[in-house]
Amino acid sequence: MKSSEKELIWIDITNLPHVLFFKDFIKKHANVFVTARKIGNIEKLLEFYGISCKIVGNHGNSLEEKLIFSARRTIDLVNLIKGKNIKVALSKRSVELARVAFGLGIPVVTVIDNEYSEKQNRLVLPLSDIVIKPVFTSKELLRKQGARNIVEFYGLCEVAHILNIKPRKIDEDYILIRPEPFRASYFKGKLLCKDLISALREKFDVKIYVIPRFDESYEGTVVPNTLDSINLLYNAKVFIGGGGTMCREACLLGTPTISFYPQELLGVDKFLIGEGLLHHITEHKEILLLIEELLDRKSEFRTKANSLVRKMENPYDVIEKYTKKYLS
Numbered sequence: 111m112k113s114s115e116k117e118l119i120w121i122d123i124t125n126l127p128h129v130l131f132f133k134d135f136i137k138k139h140a141n142v143f144v145t146a147r148k149i150g151n152i153e154k155l156l157e158f159y160g161i162s163c164k165i166v167g168n169h170g171n172s173l174e175e176k177l178i179f180s181a182r183r184t185i186d187l188v189n190l191i192k193g194k195n196i197k198v199a200l201s202k203r204s205v206e207l208a209r210v211a212f213g214l215g216i217p218v219v220t221v222i223d224n225e226y227s228e229k230q231n232r233l234v235l236p237l238s239d240i241v242i243k244p245v246f247t248s249k250e251l252l253r254k255q256g257a258r259n260i261v262e263f264y265g266l267c268e269v270a271h272i273l274n275i276k277p278r279k280i281d282e283d284y285i286l287i288r289p290e291p292f293r294a295s296y297f298k299g300k301l302l303c304k305d306l307i308s309a310l311r312e313k314f315d316v317k318i319y320v321i322p323r324f325d326e327s328y329e330g331t332v333v334p335n336t337l338d339s340i341n342l343l344y345n346a347k348v349f350i351g352g353g354g355t356m357c358r359e360a361c362l363l364g365t366p367t368i369s370f371y372p373q374e375l376l377g378v379d380k381f382l383i384g385e386g387l388l389h390h391i392t393e394h395k396e397i398l399l400l401i402e403e404l405l406d407r408k409s410e411f412r413t414k415a416n417s418l419v420r421k422m423e424n425p426y427d428v429i430e431k432y433t434k435k436y437l438s
Contacts, residue, residue, distance in 0.1 A: 265422035290352030364412030
C-alpha cells in the first residue's frame with residue numbers, strides 16, 4: 111500500500127493493550143494518522159514503541175466522569191479529524207472514533223474480542239461498517255449488541271502483540287502478577303489481588319513482580335520496567351492475571367498462566383483453557399497448589415504455544431483486506 115494524502119487511515123488507541131496490537135500495523139503504513147486517549151502510562155508506552163500520535167482526552171474514573179470526558183473527547187476529535195482526508199477509521203472499540211467517523215461519513219472498522227462489555231459494544235457496533243473478531247468470540251452476542259457485517263478469523267488479537275517480539279533473557283526467578291481491571295466500567299467482581307500477593311509471598315521463595323494497572327503499589331513486590339511487558343511475561347516462571355489481555359499474551363508466549371478474573375470469561379479465554387494453556391481459578395489455596403505444579407513445566411507449555419501460534423491467522427491480514435477496500 112503506497113503512502114498518499116488520499117489514502118489516510120485513522121487509528122484511535124484508547125487503552126494500553128491497543129498500543130501492542132497496532133504497533134506493527136502503524137509502522138508498516140506511512141498513511142496512518144494516530145490518536146490516543148490518556149490512560150495510565152500510555153504516552154511512555156507509545157514512545158517506547160516509536161509511535162507518533164496526537165493525545166486527545168482522558169479516561170476518567172467514575173461513570174459520570176467517563177461520560178463527561180467522552181463527550182469532550184468526541185468534540186475535540188471532530189475538530190481534529192474534520193479537516194483531514196480520512197478514508198477509513200480503525201480501532202479496537204473506540205466509542206469516540208465510532209461516533210465521530212459515523213457523523214463525518216467515514217467508514218468504521220472495529221476489531222473486537224470482548225463480547226461481554228455490552229455497554230461499550232452497544233455504542234460502537236451499530237456504527238461499525240465492518241466488525242472483525244476471532245472465531246471464538248460469540249457472534250450471537252455481538253449481533254444482539256448491534257454488529258451487522260461480521261468478519262471472523264482463526265486466531266487471537268494477541269498474536270499481533272507477540273509475532274515480531276524478540277524477548278531477552280532475564281536471569282531471575284520470579285512470579286508475575288497483573289491486578290484486576292478495577293477501574294473498568296464492566297468490572298463488578300471482588301478485588302483479590304492484594305490478598306493473593308500476600309499468600310504468594312508467604313508460600314514461595316521467589317520474587318513477586320507486579321505490573322500495576324495505574325500507580326497503585328503492593329507491599330513486598332517488585333515493580334519492573336512495565337513498558338517491556340512482553341519480555342516480562344516471556345521470562346516469568348508463572349503468570350497470574352486478573353484481566354484478559356496479558357493472560358492471553360502469556361499463553362501464546364508459552365508461560366504457564368493462571369487467570370483469577372472473577373467474572374464470566376471471554377470466548378477467547380475459554381478457547382485457551384480448552385487448549386490446556388490457561389487455567390482459571392479464583393480461590394487462593396487452589397492457585398497456590400497449581401503454581402507448585404506448574405513451576406517446572408514451562409518447556410511443555412512453550413512447545414504447545416509455539417505449535418498453536420503457527421496454526422493461527424494474523425489479525426493484520428484480515429484488517430489489511432477490509433481496510434484496503436476503502437483506500438482505492
